[in-house]
Structure formats: C-alpha cells, structure tokens
Amino acid sequence: MTEHSDILIVGAGPVGMTLHLALAAGGQKSLLLDRRPPQAQQGDPRALALSHGARQLLEQINSWPMRAATPIETIHISQKAGFGRTLIDNKEYDLPALGYVVRYRDLAGALAANLAEDAVLSEADILDITPGDEHVTVTLRHAGQLRTIQTKLLVHAEGTPGDDPAVKVSDYAQHAVICEVTPTPGHGKRAWERFTPDGPLALLPLGNEFSIVFTLPPAKADAVMAMDDETFITALQQQFGHRMTFAKPGPRSRFPLFLRLRDTLVKGNEVWIGNTAQTLHPVSGQGFNLGIRDAWQLAEILLKNGVDRDPQGVPRWDSNLSTYAASRRLDRQGSAFFTDQIVRTFSNDFGPLKLARGLGLLALDICPPARHFVAKRMIWGARAWP
Ligand SMILES: Cc1cc2nc3c(=O)[nH]c(=O)nc-3n(C[C@H](O)[C@H](O)[C@H](O)COP(=O)(O)OP(=O)(O)OC[C@H]3O[C@@H](n4cnc5c(N)ncnc54)[C@H](O)[C@@H]3O)c2cc1C
Structure with missing residues (x-):
C-alpha cells in the first residue's frame, strides 16, 4: 500500500529537525526519516560554535539548549610566529554574546525533545527514489517492512554527501x-x-x-x-x-x-539543505549556522506559499523552490568563499603572505568598520552584506 505525505525530510540531523519544527510551528506537517537510531547522535564528539542569529532561530522553536551553551564574549584571532592580531568583543555589538558553544549531542537532544512520537522513521533504509511530475516516490525498508511513500516534496538533509556528480569536491x-x-x-x-x-x-x-x-x-x-x-x-x-x-x-x-558544494539546490520536487547542500571547512564555525538558515528560509517560503496547487491546479513547487534557491545563493556562496579563502590564505608559511596577513589582522583590529563587517557576517550571515 502506498502512503502519502506532503513533505518528507531525509535526515533527522540538526538541520532536518529544525526544518520539521519550523514547519510544524506554522501548522505544516512533515515526516522525518533517518537511517540511524535516535541515540546515535548522542555519540557525536563535535562541539559547535553557534552564532547569536542561530540562537534566535532555535529559540523560536523552543530548542535553544540554554543550560548546555557556553557564551563567547570575545574572539582573539592571530597567527603563529607572526605579528598582528584582532580582538572582536561582544560589547561593541550590544549582544549578550557573539556566539555560543554547544555539544552536537545537546543541540540534537534539544531539537529531538520537541518532536512528536511519530515524527521520525528511524533506522529506515532508502532503497529507491523515483522522481515524478507531481510527487517523488520513495521506497524504503523500515522495521523489517518494505514501504512506499509518495511525497509532494522531498527534502534532502542527510549531511555530508558521498560521491555525487552534482557535488564539486575540493580536498x-x-x-x-x-x-x-x-x-x-x-x-x-x-x-x-x-x-x-x-x-x-x-x-x-x-x-x-x-x-x-x-x-x-x-x-x-x-x-x-x-x-x-x-x-x-x-x-x-x-x-x-x-x-x-x-x-x-x-x-x-x-x-x-573537504569543501563540497552542490551545483543546484533544486531538482523537480527535490531540494537540498544543510551539509548535503554544502559542507565547509570548520574554520570560523559556519557549517550549522548556514544550514539552520537554509532550513529556516525553506520553511518560511513553504509556509507563505503553501505546499498545494494554486486555484488553476498548477503545482506551486517550481516558483517556491526556485525562490528558495535564489534566496540562498549569496549566503551559501559567500560563506563558502569566506571559509575557503581563510584556509588557503592562512595555511602556509610564505613570507610575503605572512606579512600581508599580519597587516590584515592589524587593519581589522584598528579599523572598526572592517571588523564590524566580519563580525556581523559571522553573527547574521548574508543579512550582514550591504
Ligand atoms: C570538526 C568539525 C567542527 C565543526 N564545527 C562547527 C561549528 O563550530 N559551528 C558550525 O556551525 N558548524 C560546525 N561544523 C559543521 C556542522 O557539524 C554541520 O554543518 C552540521 O552537523 C550539519 O547538520 P546536518 O543536519 O546538515 O547534517 P548531519 O549533522 O550530518 O546530520 C545528517 C543526518 O542524516 C542522516 N542520514 C545520512 N544519510 C542518510 C540516508 N541515506 N538516509 C537517511 N538518513 C540519513 C544521518 O544519520 C544524520 O542523522 C563542524 C564540523 C566538523 C567536522
């Protein structure tokens, strides 16, 4: 028997769960599916630096892990065996903190605590995905049973992609x-x-x-x-x-x-968000901060325009999803470029570059507008671009 869903989200990681909860807050149901058991996330060793902007979004879905978060009040940036340093201070931005550090498991736990019991199909193995004009058909094995789900929208939030010709990889x-x-x-x-x-x-x-x-x-x-x-x-x-x-x-x-960048965020009735859309170097802690903005933007667009057909019976996906892809271009390309350039400019011992880096760090320190630009970009993402 074929089951039906409006929105199926593959991957119940922090980005997938954020999308599910943001949609639920606006009255839209979605189903999450993950190949691992829920407790697997509790073994993840990562700690994530979350921006003040990410905190504000998580608060709106009651998922801010307040007690597990350590505030960052200042950030000290410097180079080994070289001059120049920059200090960014929260007092300059009238914020309680520039960002917060949270264990992946505490973030995942705070989000999971808000999920309804039937929100996730855990330990589900996808066997096949067949795109169609009006829906995507997903065949999977769950709890020993073969199931077929037809969904109007399939959201990929399954984290760092494996080999995929649509993803450019740079080691x-x-x-x-x-x-x-x-x-x-x-x-x-x-x-x-x-x-x-x-x-x-x-x-x-x-x-x-x-x-x-x-x-x-x-x-x-x-x-x-x-x-x-x-x-x-x-x-x-x-x-x-x-x-x-x-x-x-x-x-x-x-x-x-690696830097992994997917060329296109949308194909038919499928859309890619979070690490599966872009996986960045962890320098300056951009990955989840960017992924949560993906999830939020997609939820806003879907909630505004609905997931059904318009009065003429024409599916609204095309305009919804192309609006989504266009709205994320600057933020994702800007964040990928920013982290990539930092890694490539700083990870070497080349004399003239070392001098230029020192001067750059010094300039950021003594030139408040330049420092504010970098700090605001880290706090708010593309919204900080002029
Ligand atoms: C060392 C390191 C440090 C980092 N530090 C920071 C930081 O300071 N700040 C920051 O913002 N980001 C940081 N990041 C990046 C951050 O961890 C990721 O951006 C974030 O975890 C992405 O979340 P996600 O939900 O997209 O993917 P994931 O967290 O990978 O979750 C994906 C989920 O999808 C499931 N899944 C996978 N494949 C399938 C499938 N085929 N079917 C069903 N389910 C599937 C997985 O089981 C998992 O639950 C760091 C990364 C690393 C490696």
Whole structure:
C-alpha cells in the first residue's frame, strides 16, 4: 500500500529537525526519516560554535539548549610566529554574546525533545527514489517492512554527501583532530582562532574546558592521534604558545576536511539543505549556522506559499523552490568563499603572505568598520552584506 505525505525530510540531523519544527510551528506537517537510531547522535564528539542569529532561530522553536551553551564574549584571532592580531568583543555589538558553544549531542537532544512520537522513521533504509511530475516516490525498508511513500516534496538533509556528480569536491589536505582540554587560567569566555602553517587551531570555551579543533595535514594528524596524552598536550602547546597551559585531554576524534558544494539546490520536487547542500571547512564555525538558515528560509517560503496547487491546479513547487534557491545563493556562496579563502590564505608559511596577513589582522583590529563587517557576517550571515 502506498502512503502519502506532503513533505518528507531525509535526515533527522540538526538541520532536518529544525526544518520539521519550523514547519510544524506554522501548522505544516512533515515526516522525518533517518537511517540511524535516535541515540546515535548522542555519540557525536563535535562541539559547535553557534552564532547569536542561530540562537534566535532555535529559540523560536523552543530548542535553544540554554543550560548546555557556553557564551563567547570575545574572539582573539592571530597567527603563529607572526605579528598582528584582532580582538572582536561582544560589547561593541550590544549582544549578550557573539556566539555560543554547544555539544552536537545537546543541540540534537534539544531539537529531538520537541518532536512528536511519530515524527521520525528511524533506522529506515532508502532503497529507491523515483522522481515524478507531481510527487517523488520513495521506497524504503523500515522495521523489517518494505514501504512506499509518495511525497509532494522531498527534502534532502542527510549531511555530508558521498560521491555525487552534482557535488564539486575540493580536498583541503587537512584533517581536524578534536578534543577537550582544561585550560589554566580559565578561558574567560574567550574563543581563540590561531592560524598556523599546518592549518587553523580553534579553541572554543565549553563549560570549564576548551573544545579544540586542531587542523593538520593528514600525516601529522595520524601522529597526533597516536600520541599519549602528555605528548599531545606538548604538541598543542607548541601550536598555541604559552599564554595558557592545558591539561586533562579528553578522547580525540578526527574528520578529513573537504569543501563540497552542490551545483543546484533544486531538482523537480527535490531540494537540498544543510551539509548535503554544502559542507565547509570548520574554520570560523559556519557549517550549522548556514544550514539552520537554509532550513529556516525553506520553511518560511513553504509556509507563505503553501505546499498545494494554486486555484488553476498548477503545482506551486517550481516558483517556491526556485525562490528558495535564489534566496540562498549569496549566503551559501559567500560563506563558502569566506571559509575557503581563510584556509588557503592562512595555511602556509610564505613570507610575503605572512606579512600581508599580519597587516590584515592589524587593519581589522584598528579599523572598526572592517571588523564590524566580519563580525556581523559571522553573527547574521548574508543579512550582514550591504
Ligand atoms: C570538526 C568539525 C567542527 C565543526 N564545527 C562547527 C561549528 O563550530 N559551528 C558550525 O556551525 N558548524 C560546525 N561544523 C559543521 C556542522 O557539524 C554541520 O554543518 C552540521 O552537523 C550539519 O547538520 P546536518 O543536519 O546538515 O547534517 P548531519 O549533522 O550530518 O546530520 C545528517 C543526518 O542524516 C542522516 N542520514 C545520512 N544519510 C542518510 C540516508 N541515506 N538516509 C537517511 N538518513 C540519513 C544521518 O544519520 C544524520 O542523522 C563542524 C564540523 C566538523 C567536522
């Protein structure tokens, strides 16, 4: 028997769940589908820096994990063994914080707590997707049964895509090693972004710890993953310097880093959002902040125009979805360009570039309009563009 749905969202990660809850808040039903069991997200080791803008969106769907969030009041940006630094301070923006650091699992938990019991088909394996003029037919296996769902709109929110000719891939030849460490003195709600020839090193305040994103070429990442705790702390200290000392490193995990950009966000009655639309380098923490804006924008457009046919019986998808794709162009391309350029400009030891970088950091520090431009872009995304 064929089942029917208006909107089927593949991937119940933070972006898929945000879309589902934003639609539900506007009275539109949707069904989430995930191939993993719900508790799998509780094993994700990532900590995410969320912008103030992301907090505001999550608050509107009652999913802001207040108690699990550590505010970032200042961000210190510098380069290893080079002059120039920039300090961004929340007081300049009349905001309680520039952003917040939250564990992936706490964010996912806060969103999942708002889902109705029948909102997600977990541990569902998609066997086939057949596009049609008026709906997409999805065949899947769930709880040992074969099911067929016809949906008017299929939203892809399944995270980082695998091989797909529609996705352009650029390898950064860097891996992120992540871990938590205890700093002395305390972090004082300051985040650090330190550029080194190996790649950026980020320290994000999280509870009493720092969540570290230590970016390295793959061979050095292999070595860092194999180190005992004491050697690891020495390596970290060498990259960061000695303004603070670190101790008690937690378990380490690693992520190979690529830029993956999907050429088109819309095809027929299918649309791609979040990491499956674009997967960025984690420098400056843009990925989920961009993904939540994808989900929000799509929900707004669908709620405004409805998911049905117009009075003449013509499906409204085309205009809805092309409006969506056009509305996301600047934000996604701007964020991808911004992170890509930072990684490529800063991850080297080339003398003249080092000098230019130092001057750039200095200029940002002493020139408030330039600093505000960068800070506002990180807080609000494309809305900050003039
Ligand atoms: C080291 C690191 C640090 C990061 N730091 C930050 C940061 O500071 N700030 C920030 O904003 N972002 C950060 N990011 C990026 C952020 O993690 C992602 O942008 C975010 O998790 C994307 O959410 P998503 O819901 O699109 O995808 P995911 O979180 O990957 O969720 C996708 C979901 O889809 C499911 N799924 C996958 N395939 C299928 C399928 N075929 N069928 C059904 N379900 C499927 C998965 O089980 C999963 O539940 C970081 C990333 C890394 C690697």
